Amino acid sequence: MTAALLTVSSLSKRFGGLVAVKNVSFDVAAGEITGLLGPNGSGKTTVLNMISGSFKPSAGAIELAGARLSGLPAHKIAALGVARTFQLVRILPSLTVAENVLAALAFRRERLWGVEAKERADALLEEVGLSGRGRESAADLTYIDQKRMELARALAAEPRLLLLDEWLAGLNPGELRVGIDLIAGLREKGVTILLVEHVMEAVRALCGRAVVMNAGVKIAEGNTAKVLENPEVVQAYLGGEDA
Amino acid sequence: MMKGAFVWAIFALTLAVLAAAPFFLEAYGLGLLIGLLGYVTLASAWGLFSGRTGYVSLATVAFFGVGAYAVAALNEVLPYPLVLLVAALAGLGLALAVGLSTLRLAGVYFVIFTFGLAELVRQLVTWYEINVTGTLGRYIFMDLGPEHIYWQLLALAAATLFITWRIDRSRLGLALRVIADDEVVAAHLGIDLARTKLALFALSSVIVTLVGAIQAPRWTYIEPAIVFNPTVSFLTLVMALLGGASRLWGPALGAVPLFLLFEWLSANFPNHYSILLGLLFIAIVFALPKGVFAFAEMHLKTRGGEKRIVPVEAESKP
Numbered sequence: 006m007t008a009a010l011l012t013v014s015s016l017s018k019r020f021g022g023l024v025a026v027k028n029v030s031f032d033v034a035a036g037e038i039t040g041l042l043g044p045n046g047s048g049k050t051t052v053l054n055m056i057s058g059s060f061k062p063s064a065g066a067i068e069l070a071g072a073r074l075s076g077l078p079a080h081k082i083a084a085l086g087v088a089r090t091f092q093l094v095r096i097l098p099s100l101t102v103a104e105n106v107l108a109a110l111a112f113r114r115e116r117l118w119g120v121e122a123k124e125r126a127d128a129l130l131e132e133v134g135l136s137g138r139g140r141e142s143a144a145d146l147t148y149i150d151q152k153r154m155e156l157a158r159a160l161a162a163e164p165r166l167l168l169l170d171e172w173l174a175g176l177n178p179g180e181l182r183v184g185i186d187l188i189a190g191l192r193e194k195g196v197t198i199l200l201v202e203h204v205m206e207a208v209r210a211l212c213g214r215a216v217v218m219n220a221g222v223k224i225a226e227g228n229t230a231k232v233l234e235n236p237e238v239v240q241a242y243l244g245g246e247d248a
Numbered sequence: 249m250m251k252g253a254f255v256w257a258i259f260a261l262t263l264a265v266l267a268a269a270p271f272f273l274e275a276y277g278l279g280l281l282i283g284l285l286g287y288v289t290l291a292s293a294w295g296l297f298s299g300r301t302g303y304v305s306l307a308t309v310a311f312f313g314v315g316a317y318a319v320a321a322l323n324e325v326l327p328y329p330l331v332l333l334v335a336a337l338a339g340l341g342l343a344l345a346v347g348l349s350t351l352r353l354a355g356v357y358f359v360i361f362t363f364g365l366a367e368l369v370r371q372l373v374t375w376y377e378i379n380v381t382g383t384l385g386r387y388i389f390m391d392l393g394p395e396h397i398y399w400q401l402l403a404l405a406a407a408t409l410f411i412t413w414r415i416d417r418s419r420l421g422l423a424l425r426v427i428a429d430d431e432v433v434a435a436h437l438g439i440d441l442a443r444t445k446l447a448l449f450a451l452s453s454v455i456v457t458l459v460g461a462i463q464a465p466r467w468t469y470i471e472p473a474i475v476f477n478p479t480v481s482f483l484t485l486v487m488a489l490l491g492g493a494s495r496l497w498g499p500a501l502g503a504v505p506l507f508l509l510f511e512w513l514s515a516n517f518p519n520h521y522s523i524l525l526g527l528l529f530i531a532i533v534f535a536l537p538k539g540v541f542a543f544a545e546m547h548l549k550t551r552g553g554e555k556r557i558v559p560v561e562a563e564s565k566p
């Protein structure tokens with residue numbers, strides 16, 4: 006295993022009386038795709054939210070290549086090289102498709118602006134299958150195309166760590182194939198990814214390693230094929246009626 | 249490109265004509281233009297912050313009054329350019345203090361806070377004048393002719409529009425549009441929300457402070473009730489909303505007809521002025537929530553849209 010890029014230690018999150026994440030620890034290795042799995046409501050999105058800075062952890066620590074992320078505001082975490090997509094797509098509706106991507110280019114660590122940025126935005130849109138659509142209004146895109154645009158926006162940051170929250174959800178089988186290839190292509194380029202996903206076909210195809218959560222607790226971690234055979238994991242998925 | 253050059257030519261020409269106005273106008277006309285330019289600048293500065301961030305500020309008159317008071321207090325001890333500089337710095341200091349403590353407040357809380365702030369500053373100045381200086385009002389004797397005040401205001405108005413134009417085309421302008429759409433996404437793209445809003449609030453507030461400072465010598469006598477009159481904040485807001493606060497020219501074009509209307513109303517119906525003002529405010533907010541220009545554009549668009557729909561339908565029929 007290569008060195009850990011992301012280290013999550015004893016992470017917890019309380020919402021009032023509800024403990025959504027309990028004492029969760031895991032590593033994400035550089036250059037790999039790690040799956041973050043678990044039934045509905047098990048706390049996956051909450052973990053991503055704490056990594057990206059949407060929420061402050063109630064306890065525990067998050068480090069990216071030795072730099073502490075926990076406690077920092079989202080814009081500083083972004084500046085350290087973390088980008089994400091959202092489970093419920095968040096587009097910038099009053100901007101054009103290209104401007105959605107330009108916004109990420111303009112505020113990333115090595116800012117890009119002007120003609121160079123426009124060219125880069127076009128290239129990124131092409132990469133996710135939206136070539137030539139830059140001038141359309143983001144609000145007019147179909148749901149799938151909005152997801153593509155959101156991915157282009159996340160990639161524009163040239164992140165060290167990319168967080169994908171059910172990015173493949175809602176795709177039809179053909180689109181799913183394309184989506185899986187797209188993410189596999191990112192891995193080839195050396196992007197480190199933490200992938201929250203319910204689509205098992207994609208998890209098996211993409212994730213070398215997986216972390217499984219249930220009711221806020223980590224119940225398994227390791228080689229994806231082995232983890233998915235783990236009786237406790239099988240039980241969690243069946244018990245949650247969410248295979 | 250052609251259109252850009254054309255707009256700039258019109259802008260330069262208008263500026264030149266306006267700059268020459270003092271040579272042709274009587275005192276009354278010039279006075280009217282000074283008041284008008286003051287509100288054009290106030291409304292544009294208001295739009296620069298509130299129109300682009302969605303934070304509705306009623307603190308305009310707090311900064312306006314601070315500018316005026318700085319001139320009243322310092323015009324005999326410092327040379328005029330330094331007085332303006334100190335006024336601007338006072339406005340900047342107040343803006344940073346207020347911004348740091350309030351830009352976390354959302355929606356109506358911010359509106360109420362800024363309104364309260366204007367009252368607080370007025371009360372503080374009143375208290376200081378009565379208890380420390382022992383007077384309520386101050387006299388300003390400066391040998392600045394109205395034409396000098398006018399030219400300064402004209403320069404400030406042009407600078408405000410130019411700065412706004414530049415910002416709209418800059419990274420800061422894009423950041424503002426992203427923030428207006430989705431603050432969570434903005435933060436995740438690396439945009440420092442607090443700093444962006446604070447920078448804009450400070451810039452807008454300094455301009456407002458300068459309007460107060462430049463206009464101060466016009467009054468000769470000032471007291472808190474005059475320069476901290478909340479009507480200034482409301483008028484500024486209504487003008488910007490009428491023209492469309494998020495547009496470059498919106499606030500300025502909203503200010504012109506409303507200023508003239510208010511002048512006429514206050515001359516002809518001095519007793520019912522406030523009521524008429526309130527009614528007009530309500531009418532504007534209800535009828536044209538995004539300003540006349542957005543309203544006009546929307547109507548033009550729907551017409552264009554209808555035209556486009558027809559051939560598509562025709563094509564789909566075999």
Ligand SMILES: Nc1ncnc2c1ncn2[C@@H]1O[C@H](COP(=O)(O)OP(=O)(O)OP(=O)(O)O)[C@@H](O)[C@H]1O
Pocket residue numbers: 020023025043044045046047048049050051052092
């Ligand atoms: N902002 C919040 N406030 C209160 N409770 C929350 C909040 N966000 C999440 N929760 C709760 O925390 C628990 C974990 O939610 P989370 O969204 O992390 O689950 P998840 O694993 O992503 O589920 P899914 O697969 O359905 O997306 C749930 O019980 C949820 O209701």
Ligand SMILES: [Mg+2]
Pocket residue numbers: 049050051092170
């Ligand atoms: Mg989730």
